Amino acid sequence: MIRIVFRRVLTIIGCWLITNNYIYAQSSRSLNLDVCYRLAENNYPLVKQYALLEKTKEYSLTNASKGYLPQINVGGQASYQSDVTQIPISIPHIDIPSMNKDQYKLYGEVSQPLTDLFMVKHQKELVYANAAVEKQKVEVELYKLKERINQFYFGILLIDAQIAQAEVLKKDIRSGMNRNDVAIANGIALKSSSDVLGAELLKADQRTIELKATRKGYVDMLSLFINRTIDEHTILEKPFTATSLMTEINRPELKLFETQKKTFDVHNKLIDTKALPHFSLFFQGGYGRPGLNMLNNNFDLYYIGGVRLTWNIASFYTRKQEKQLLNLSQNALQVQKETFLFNTNLTLKQQDSEIAKLEELIQTDRDIVQLRENVKLSAQNQLAYGATTTNDYLIYINAEDQAKQNMIIHEIQLLMAQYSFKTTSGN
Structure with missing residues (x-):
């Protein structure tokens, strides 16, 4: 009993593994358009730019954050001056020292910005804004891949449909050859008529060879873009016909314009911050002659600390012009956006x-194909009885083949036009 149960479990597991392997094999042999989009973006060399941009942003933020840290300056000076401060009095028996004309100073200063913290904040905002702009530029370039993938993908679909139609044509020719053999056997058709059909069959074979060679070129280019091997067994899934197309534009270029606009807002804050007075705490210590005591003519240590105010009034000279230049840049960006949308x-x-x-042409193509097929079927029946010639039969099947080729081309063109519309609108 236990053995029977064990065998059933093994059988179930074996069937499950076989089914999964089959499903995996089938899925690995098929590709759809969305997968091609994703693989092309992941494989395109420009995608490596994301990591570089992230590192650049990290380094820039680290540098900007250093503005929060105390600023340390070290300086020194040796000088000789033509005159020094003297006390203009003379007291008997008292020697009033005078300063030496050669003076020396070596000092270090630590200052902690207070109002500059707002400047650092805006600089960090600018780093984030610039990083977003550069990242969105990469998004725009990667989005352009979709149009190229569309050309390769739908080109292969068109060739596959033409190869399938060539096989249908060969089938019709072979059917005509069989019926013509019956007519030859009955003495109502010449043997040379069979050669006419045979030559046409070879011509159809040549057409298949040409189509397969063209397909290989498209497949090689698509394989290079998606970094995946595509062979004759790989099935490219035909996309669904779009029933409704959204006209609203959602392209990544619009997001790029918005991110660029944010950088102008940050620049505007920086211009305002630059015109403000700057306060800082400072501590300076040094060694020199003289020290802080001007009457002491010896080398001495000294220190000084407090609050410092600096205000670069010259920033007001250019503030208005900088604002105007920023406004012009914003207007230029708006013009670029309007031009893009137009x-x-x-x-x-x-x-x-x-x-x-194309939708109207396809509807007409269907009617033409139906009529051409009716004529062909009638000619096939007449061929066996010698009521029509092989040349006439070839005219009929070639006319039907041309009608089907036109319909195939229009159907694939319609699909490509619909997906090009989606790509153009960003939907």
Whole structure:
């Protein structure tokens, strides 16, 4: 009993493993457009820029944060002056010392900015804003990959559909050859008529060879972009036809304009902060001649500490012009945004017209294909009885093949136009 249960468990596990392996094999042989987008972005060399930008931001923030730390200065001076301060009185029996004209000073000073902390805060905001701008620029460049992937992906889909249609054409030719053999056997058709169909079959084979060679070129380029091997067994899934297309623009370029606008806001804060008075605490200690006691002509230690005020009034000279330049840059950015939206909307209008045209053409293609197929089927039946010639039959099947080729091209073009519309709008 235990053995039977054990065997059943092994059987279930074995079936589960086989099923999973089969599903994995099937999934690994198929690709869809969204996966290609993601793989292309991850494989594109520019994606490495993200890590570099993050490191740059970290270093810049670290440097900006150093503004919170006390500032340390070390200085020295040796000088000779033409005159010194003297006491203009003379007292008998009292020697009033006078300062030497050669003086020396070596000192160190520690200062802690107070109001400069606002400057540091805005500098850090600027680092974040610039990092966001550079990151969004990378996003914009990576987004452009979608259009290139669309060209390769839909190009392969079109070739696959044309190869499948070539096989249908070969099938029709072979069917005609079988029926023509019946006519030859009955003495109502010449043997040379079979050669006409055979030559046409070889011509169809040549067409398949050309299509497969072209497909390999597209596949090689797509494989390079997504860094994944694609062979003849890989199935590219046909995207769904979009029923409704959103006209609202959600492109990464718009976010780039917004992030650039934030940098202008931070620059404006920095201009205002630069014009404010700056307070700091300081402590200075040194050694020199004279020290703080001007009447002591010997080398001496000294120190001094307190609060210092500095105000660069010259910043008011350029503050207005800096604001105006910043305003001009903001206006230029707004013009770039409006130009981008105008051109994008114009492209969307053109693509929408192309989609409408292709939808009408496909509806007409279906009617043409149906009519051409009816004529072909009638000619196939007549071929066996010698009521039509092989040349006429070839005309009919080639006409049907051309009609199907047109429909295939229009269907793939419609899909590509729809996804180009989605790519252009950012949806």
